[in-house]
Amino acid sequence: xxxARKDDTILDVKNLQTVFFTNSGLFRAVDxxxxxxxxxETLAIVGESGCGKSVTALSVMRLVxxxxxxxxxxxxxxxxxxxxxxxxxxxxxIRGNRMSMIFQEPMTSLNPVxxxxxxxxxxxxxxxxxxxxxxWAKAVEMLRLVRIPEPDRRAQEYPHQLSGGMRQRAMxxxxxxxxxxLLIADEPTTALDVTIQAQILALIVDLQKTLGxxxxxxxxxxxxxxxxxxxxxxxxxxxxxxEAAVEDLFENPKHxxxxxxxxxxxxxxxxxxxxxxRLNEIPGMVPSLTNLPPGCAFAPRCSLAIDRCxxxxxxxxxxDGDHFAACWRAAELVGAP
Amino acid sequence: xxxxRPLLEVTDLVKHYAVRGGVLRRRVGTVHAVDGVSFSVAxxETLGLVGESGCGKSTVARSVLRLVEPSSGAIKLNGTDITGLSKAEMRPHRRSMQxxxxxxxxxxxxxxxxxxxxxxxxxxxxxxxxxxxQERVAELFGQVGLRADQMKNYPxxxxxxxxxxxxxxxxxxxxxxxxxxxxxxxxxxVSIQAQVIxxxxxxxxxxxxxxxFIAHDLAVVAHISHRVAVMYxxxxxxxxxxxxxxxxxxxPYTQALLASVPVADPKAKKLAPxxxxxxxxxxxxxxxxxxxxxCRYVMDRCKVERPTLVKAGGQHEVACWLNxxxxxxxxx
Numbered sequence: 021x022x023x024a025r026k027d028d029t030i031l032d033v034k035n036l037q038t039v040f041f042t043n044s045g046l047f048r049a050v051d052x053x054x055x056x057x058x059x060x061e062t063l064a065i066v067g068e069s070g071c072g073k074s075v076t077a078l079s080v081m082r083l084v085x086x087x088x089x090x091x092x093x094x095x096x097x098x099x100x101x102x103x104x105x106x107x108x109x110x111x112x113x114i115r116g117n118r119m120s121m122i123f124q125e126p127m128t129s130l131n132p133v134x135x136x137x138x139x140x141x142x143x144x145x146x147x148x149x150x151x152x153x154x155x156w157a158k159a160v161e162m163l164r165l166v167r168i169p170e171p172d173r174r175a176q177e178y179p180h181q182l183s184g185g186m187r188q189r190a191m192x193x194x195x196x197x198x199x200x201x202l203l204i205a206d207e208p209t210t211a212l213d214v215t216i217q218a219q220i221l222a223l224i225v226d227l228q229k230t231l232g233x234x235x236x237x238x239x240x241x242x243x244x245x246x247x248x249x250x251x252x253x254x255x256x257x258x259x260x261x262x263e264a265a266v267e268d269l270f271e272n273p274k275h276x277x278x279x280x281x282x283x284x285x286x287x288x289x290x291x292x293x294x295x296x297x298r299l300n301e302i303p304g305m306v307p308s309l310t311n312l313p314p315g316c317a318f319a320p321r322c323s324l325a326i327d328r329c330x331x332x333x334x335x336x337x338x339x340d341g342d343h344f345a346a347c348w349r350a351a352e353l354v355g356a357p
Numbered sequence: 358x359x360x361x362r363p364l365l366e367v368t369d370l371v372k373h374y375a376v377r378g379g380v381l382r383r384r385v386g387t388v389h390a391v392d393g394v395s396f397s398v399a400x401x402e403t404l405g406l407v408g409e410s411g412c413g414k415s416t417v418a419r420s421v422l423r424l425v426e427p428s429s430g431a432i433k434l435n436g437t438d439i440t441g442l443s444k445a446e447m448r449p450h451r452r453s454m455q456x457x458x459x460x461x462x463x464x465x466x467x468x469x470x471x472x473x474x475x476x477x478x479x480x481x482x483x484x485x486x487x488x489x490x491q492e493r494v495a496e497l498f499g500q501v502g503l504r505a506d507q508m509k510n511y512p513x514x515x516x517x518x519x520x521x522x523x524x525x526x527x528x529x530x531x532x533x534x535x536x537x538x539x540x541x542x543x544x545x546x547v548s549i550q551a552q553v554i555x556x557x558x559x560x561x562x563x564x565x566x567x568x569x570f571i572a573h574d575l576a577v578v579a580h581i582s583h584r585v586a587v588m589y590x591x592x593x594x595x596x597x598x599x600x601x602x603x604x605x606x607x608x609p610y611t612q613a614l615l616a617s618v619p620v621a622d623p624k625a626k627k628l629a630p631x632x633x634x635x636x637x638x639x640x641x642x643x644x645x646x647x648x649x650x651x652c653r654y655v656m657d658r659c660k661v662e663r664p665t666l667v668k669a670g671g672q673h674e675v676a677c678w679l680n681x682x683x684x685x686x687x688x689x
Contacts, residue, residue, distance in 0.1 A: 097621070214617045215409065216409075216635065231411050248619075266623040282621070286576040287576060
């Protein structure tokens, strides 16, 4: 890691471990995951349902429901502060202020009986010394910033009066109101139509550039990753299996799971491709976290698996400059899938 | 694809819902869910129907199966108009059309075993009972990639992808000629999505039935369809051969839709939204061309006169006033 990069780091997560205690036993939702986010950088976390991407985000926010979940290991450092050692009152001063989060379904995150303007005002007055008049003016300014037309009028409205895209814009306005160093967006556009998704993604990337916010974008959509991120983490069954700069990852994926994901995506422009051409599928399904195989969790679905994969978990190794993969055979994989 | 009489022919399909309000529940408005839609599906063909939420694509699907009663229009299956048929008269036709829904968690009875779910239509139509039914179900399980010993399991014991396979097996049970797929892979993870899409393609190759395939994911539709129709606010705005539509879209809405899909290639960054604003409400759809409120190339005529689908070369049809009603070539 170069010196410049170290100085710029706003979030540093090391060996994070989050477990859940359930009736069917203990499972490791996040198992030894490390990453960092720099100022103004977008880090994408990709994976399928149950891979631990959302729990990673909730662990960073200290929002994992306890019980049944608990962060049992590792460190989370935001702007030099060790978040895992803070008590709840101290955490509240950081959430919504130094870091905030937006979710997939804006309607469930907004208070249905409070005006949009009041909800943003609430955040501002909680974290900053402001009169209610100043806070309201700032709230309207935030709505203008996220390009909501007629922000003065919209601030007076309730969430149900806004469309899905507008609600997500209001959520972004609220999340960014205190100019946080870090924004976590968990599938922010999954519930939206594709034309609205394009609007919201462009907005997030644009604001992030203007404000210098670090962004963690959690998604299952490799298209969204390619269009927004600078660095990417691929997760599978609670573990980080690959990390690389976005161009590297798409040009030269090193983990068979990443390669499988890319190959199983139908491409929009399939000119000349025969309609009945088969997609490359990954056989089988994601294993249950309570019953993981001893070696690599992906081995049962992997066409390249050898005996060693089934016996020993491959450590995350640097396979190329700044490109990490947890696979015994990563070095043999060259080029796009 | 054959040039015989189409398997399914839909003409001027309209479905309006009343919006009621006030104490007397008087009609205060009308939702124009589907507003004059015509298309046909040939034997062995897949017609993809794409559009954003609220464009009416699911209502079209349900009307075709007469799960909702169309307000007007004609639906012909194998040459028979099924719009006016009574419940009893519909029954023999029900065998030839089946549906697979989006959510495999909501569309399977949790108290029935997977085998009973797939066998039920055989019993209802009196095609097979007892031992014969069991054998047929086992065969169907094999066709969709499930094991016969899984027949005694209940839906909750299956994963999302496997549940969708059960739904497909149930749809196949009666040997239909048309299967309507309403967002069949939207609830599934990417790696499982590919498995189900491949299964649907394989089954069509073997059985030669037609799909009416509804999805919001353009990549999925592009992959599985032969022809694609694009819907906006209850109307088809463009319909063409798959390759033609994606290579040479002529309606500004189709162009914006295609440009909005994030491309999985970091070197092709292009995050520039092509259209602003939201889809207008179908309760009071805009006059003229429904897209005129968001269209970059809007002309006066678009605001007053509703464009109809016209041929813009070959089998490519578009409803747009630009260039004398043939739409806009993308690189013009």
